[in-house]
Amino acid sequence: MSDHLEQLENLSIHILREAYANFKSLCMLWSIGKDSTVLLWLSRKAFLGHVPFPLIHIDTRYKIPEMIEYRDQLTRQWQLDMIYGMNTEALDRKETYPDGNADRLRCCKLLKTEALKNTLSGQWPRYRFNHAANRYETDPNHDPFTGVIVGLRADEEGSRSKERYFSRRDRASEWDIADQPPEFWNQYKTDFAPGTHVRIHPLLDWTELNVWEYIEREKIPTVSLYYDQGAGKRYRSLGCWPCTFPIDSTARNPQEIIEELRSGQLKNIAERSGRAQDAEDGGGLETLRREGYM
Amino acid sequence: MIPATDEKMNIVIAGHVDHGKSTVIGRLLADTDSLPQGKLQQIQELCRRTSKPFEYAFLLDALKDEQAQGITIDSARIFFKSEKRHYIIIDAPGHIEFLRNMVTGASHAEAAVLVIDAAEGVRENSRRHGYMLSMLGIRQLTVAINKMDLVDYSRPVFDAIVQEYSRFLSEIVLSGSFIPVSGMQGDNIAVASRRMDWYKGPTVLEALDGFIKEPPPLDKPFRMPVQDVYKFTRAGDTRRIIAGTVETGAIRPGDEVIFYPSGKKGVIRSLERFATQPPSSYQAAQAAAFTLEEQIYVARGQVAVQAKDIGPQVSRRMKVNLFWMGKEPLTPQKEYLFKIGTAKQPGRIEEILSVMDAAELNAKDKKDQIDYHNVAECIIKTDRAMAFDTADAIPALSRFVIVDNYEIRGGGIIRQALPDSQEPLRQQVMRRNLKWALSAVSRERRWERLSQKACLLLVTGHKNAGKKELARAIEKKLFAEGKLVYFMGIANVLYGVDADIKTPGPNQSHRPEHLRRLGEVANLMLDAGIILIVTAIGLTQEDLEIIRNAVDSDLIEVLWLGAEPTDIKIDLHIESLENLNETLSQIKRLLQQKGIIFSI
Numbered sequence: 001m002s003d004h005l006e007q008l009e010n011l012s013i014h015i016l017r018e019a020y021a022n023f024k025s026l027c028m029l030w031s032i033g034k035d036s037t038v039l040l041w042l043s044r045k046a047f048l049g050h051v052p053f054p055l056i057h058i059d060t061r062y063k064i065p066e067m068i069e070y071r072d073q074l075t076r077q078w079q080l081d082m083i084y085g086m087n088t089e090a091l092d093r094k095e096t097y098p099d100g101n102a103d104r105l106r107c108c109k110l111l112k113t114e115a116l117k118n119t120l121s122g123q124w125p126r127y128r129f130n131h132a133a134n135r136y137e138t139d140p141n142h143d144p145f146t147g148v149i150v151g152l153r154a155d156e157e158g159s160r161s162k163e164r165y166f167s168r169r170d171r172a173s174e175w176d177i178a179d180q181p182p183e184f185w186n187q188y189k190t191d192f193a194p195g196t197h198v199r200i201h202p203l204l205d206w207t208e209l210n211v212w213e214y215i216e217r218e219k220i221p222t223v224s225l226y227y228d229q230g231a232g233k234r235y236r237s238l239g240c241w242p243c244t245f246p247i248d249s250t251a252r253n254p255q256e257i258i259e260e261l262r263s264g265q266l267k268n269i270a271e272r273s274g275r276a277q278d279a280e281d282g283g284g285l286e287t288l289r290r291e292g293y294m
Numbered sequence: 295m296i297p298a299t300d301e302k303m304n305i306v307i308a309g310h311v312d313h314g315k316s317t318v319i320g321r322l323l324a325d326t327d328s329l330p331q332g333k334l335q336q337i338q339e340l341c342r343r344t345s346k347p348f349e350y351a352f353l354l355d356a357l358k359d360e361q362a363q364g365i366t367i368d369s370a371r372i373f374f375k376s377e378k379r380h381y382i383i384i385d386a387p388g389h390i391e392f393l394r395n396m397v398t399g400a401s402h403a404e405a406a407v408l409v410i411d412a413a414e415g416v417r418e419n420s421r422r423h424g425y426m427l428s429m430l431g432i433r434q435l436t437v438a439i440n441k442m443d444l445v446d447y448s449r450p451v452f453d454a455i456v457q458e459y460s461r462f463l464s465e466i467v468l469s470g471s472f473i474p475v476s477g478m479q480g481d482n483i484a485v486a487s488r489r490m491d492w493y494k495g496p497t498v499l500e501a502l503d504g505f506i507k508e509p510p511p512l513d514k515p516f517r518m519p520v521q522d523v524y525k526f527t528r529a530g531d532t533r534r535i536i537a538g539t540v541e542t543g544a545i546r547p548g549d550e551v552i553f554y555p556s557g558k559k560g561v562i563r564s565l566e567r568f569a570t571q572p573p574s575s576y577q578a579a580q581a582a583a584f585t586l587e588e589q590i591y592v593a594r595g596q597v598a599v600q601a602k603d604i605g606p607q608v609s610r611r612m613k614v615n616l617f618w619m620g621k622e623p624l625t626p627q628k629e630y631l632f633k634i635g636t637a638k639q640p641g642r643i644e645e646i647l648s649v650m651d652a653a654e655l656n657a658k659d660k661k662d663q664i665d666y667h668n669v670a671e672c673i674i675k676t677d678r679a680m681a682f683d684t685a686d687a688i689p690a691l692s693r694f695v696i697v698d699n700y701e702i703r704g705g706g707i708i709r710q711a712l713p714d715s716q717e718p719l720r721q722q723v724m725r726r727n728l729k730w731a732l733s734a735v736s737r738e739r740r741w742e743r744l745s746q747k748a749c750l751l752l753v754t755g756h757k758n759a760g761k762k763e764l765a766r767a768i769e770k771k772l773f774a775e776g777k778l779v780y781f782m783g784i785a786n787v788l789y790g791v792d793a794d795i796k797t798p799g800p801n802q803s804h805r806p807e808h809l810r811r812l813g814e815v816a817n818l819m820l821d822a823g824i825i826l827i828v829t830a831i832g833l834t835q836e837d838l839e840i841i842r843n844a845v846d847s848d849l850i851e852v853l854w855l856g857a858e859p860t861d862i863k864i865d866l867h868i869e870s871l872e873n874l875n876e877t878l879s880q881i882k883r884l885l886q887q888k889g890i891i892f893s894i
Contacts (some may be wrong), residue, residue: 010580017522017539021521021522021636044569045581046537047526048526048531048567048568049531181701181703182394182398183397183398184398184695186401187695
């Protein structure tokens with residue numbers, strides 16, 4: 001096993017186990033993307049084949065259809081406790097970017113940030129997969145989640161590098177960057193005041209290259225959108241179809257993506273450059289993230 | 295430069311404000327070709343146009359503003375590489391945030407660069423940061439004496455600082471190399487200086503390349519703080535898996551392990567891993583998982599140790615060095631949470647031995663509180679005994695943090711285990727646990743069968759508060775609901791098990807011994823799966839600790855009945871028995887919340 005991947009894996013597993021031991025109401029955000037899928041795989045490693053907490057997906061109804069198919073397929077195959085939430089009101093009002101009634105940032109805020117906050121707090125309905133009935137059903141449980149595992153990486157984008165492994169969020173899910181407590185050794189923030197929650201980031205030290213190396217090594221199933229299907233294009237980062245664009249690339253599998261990343265071809269292109277909302281946020285996600293975006 | 299390997303090293307950079315950390319980093323980036331093309335020229339040009347003298351620090355600021363896509367720099371980390379390997383400099387920007395970020399950074403760093411201004415010399419934060427690095431466990435350090443250009447590259451100036459700071463480093467048990475540099479002029483950063491012929495040592499970059507990747511501590515005794523015990527029965531998995539990250543040493547199937555502080559013992563049956571074959575051993579720095587031959591009770595917070603090795607220290611009192619970062623002072627008047635490994639205990643500062651003035655670090659004042667950003671030597675006393683090692687033996691197991699109002703606000707290392715009054719009791723319980731003969735039925739199977747967890751329900755309060763009445767009412771209610779429950783009158787123990795010590799001795803009360811025996815009797819009943827209700831007059835926290843020595847402390851619930859509770863930590867306070875039914879429902883809710891009674 002490659003040494004640096006093993007080190008990353010060991011620390012991530014340690015963090016996941018700390019999270020599970022300390023947070024009674026714990027969940028993991030699964031965006032269907034490569035990072036959170038690696039996180040899902042690491043959870044199965046940490047808990048010896050099990051994923052002992054629900055996975056939360058925020059559905060905007062504008063996700064690329066393959067993403068939802070892949071989500072439900074893996075949910076059945078791995079017997080995952082799958083929950084999705086969404087901003088039904090905004091969708092009903094058609095207050096979205098594709099409907100022409102909101103700019104990209106506002107659309108993100110409504111369909112993702114707001115939906116996320118209210119799904120985590122239990123204010124809005126949650127739809128949970130019933131394996132016996134093979135369908136999603138409204139979840140009667142409205143308890144807020146106090147620990148939320150998120151697959152973000154420090155190298156993705158400026159504001160994410162300011163995160164801790166365990167980052168507190170206040171009542172309104174807001175994040176006070178300037179006032180973060182220290183993380184001594186492997187001691188994390190596992191105590192929290194009523195009404196607040198903690199975001200947990202087991203992949204903070206991973207790079208995009210590490211993620212692909214790990215996917216390749218562990219043979220983790222990933223959604224086909226990441227690979228060129230013959231048109232010379234592939235997605236590097238996944239999101240909603242109206243705001244996410246593929247990049248020019250002929251990489252057809254994880255091995256070829258690793259070569260592409262190593263070769264430096266993508267060196268001057270930001271990973272999220274295909275995500276149009278970032279550009280409207282002055283080149284960073286900081287505004288969205290302070291308000292609770294992942 | 296293309297490094298020969300994928301090897302990465304985390305470096306933390308420290309030093310007094312304005313001593314030139316950013317300049318040293320900026321120059322390091324420039325001289326290792328780690329900057330985006332044309333960036334240096336662009337900033338130089340900008341400075342020329344605005345008539346500002348160029349500084350490498352501007353370069354860092356400009357890079358940060360651009361958020362250069364996480365390639366060279368992001369807000370907290372700077373990436374560059376030498377011919378030898380990749381480096382990540384954990385930068386701690388900002389004045390106020392600096393120490394908190396430095397602590398976070400240094401906790402994950404393998405080496406440090408500390409910058410001292412040649413013209414200003416050793417300052418308050420040069421010492422404070424050096425002290426922090428030592429406490430956090432950094433063992434590889436290089437000290438860059440910067441701005442040598444401002445002192446005419448003078449050897450005597452350099453030598454004087456080396457002498458002063460070396461003396462300080464030796465006091466805090468840290469050593470380092472010293473390099474005379476000028477970040478501004480580029481002397482001895484990545485290129486050897488021609489202006490200081492008298493210096494024959496390495497450049498900063500060479501010093502970094504000279505740091506070694508320390509191998510995981512395999513040669514030390516095995517230590518693994520237990521993170522959790524998994525049993526995913528509902529998913530059809532019957533394994534009972536003990537999980538944790540190995541701090542030192544290694545284990546293999548067949549090894550005998552003891553869990554501290556309880557002293558329970560078991561033999562490793564299997565190592566567990568998902569998706570691939572389990573390894574032949576789990577060793578330091580690995581996230582481990584194993585099962586035991588025996589069904590002994592193990593919980594998060596215990597430390598797994600090889601039976602053949604020297605065990606850790608176990609005590610409620612310890613002498614420590616700590617660093618406080620809370621805005622409110624750390625005081626002996628207040629209770630805090632102390633975390634060592636995965637164990638967490640409430641406790642207090644019993645005594646402040648000395649508070650070191652960061653400006654001098656040798657002035658040892660006697661103080662009654664520890665202020666923001668101060669370093670101190672103290673005695674800590676925790677509610678229950680904790681297992682740990684001292685800093686000179688196994689550093690990882692000597693580290694603790696202090697949680698105040700939900701936040702980590704301080705941390706330190708344990709220098710010495712101090713005796714506490716319960717030492718003999720603990721020894722006796724350890725011996726009992728080592729000799730304990732297990733019943734053929736595991737605790738979990740018994741609990742599953744009974745649809746209840748064993749529990750010691752201590753009903754305490756002042757005399758004539760109605761404790762027995764309440765105890766009997768609880769017993770009846772739980773019994774009616776099908777639970778295996780027993781109210782044990784204290785007299786039954788006093789005139790039986792305690793018959794030999796019923797009369798007080800000539801000089802002493804037998805109370806501690808009564809409580810110990812009560813604990814031992816309760817322990818047997820709990821092992822049989824019973825919910826045991828016991829009444830006792832006016833129990834204090836100290837009394838409770840004696841009982842907790844003998845009984846697994848997470849199986850005890852304390853009810854206080856009536857007014858004016860003692861210092862004992864209570865799970866439920868019942869003012870009176872006026873509304874008995876409501877009280878009983880309250881107790882039932884508590885037992886349900888704690889998972890003591892449940893239905894499948």
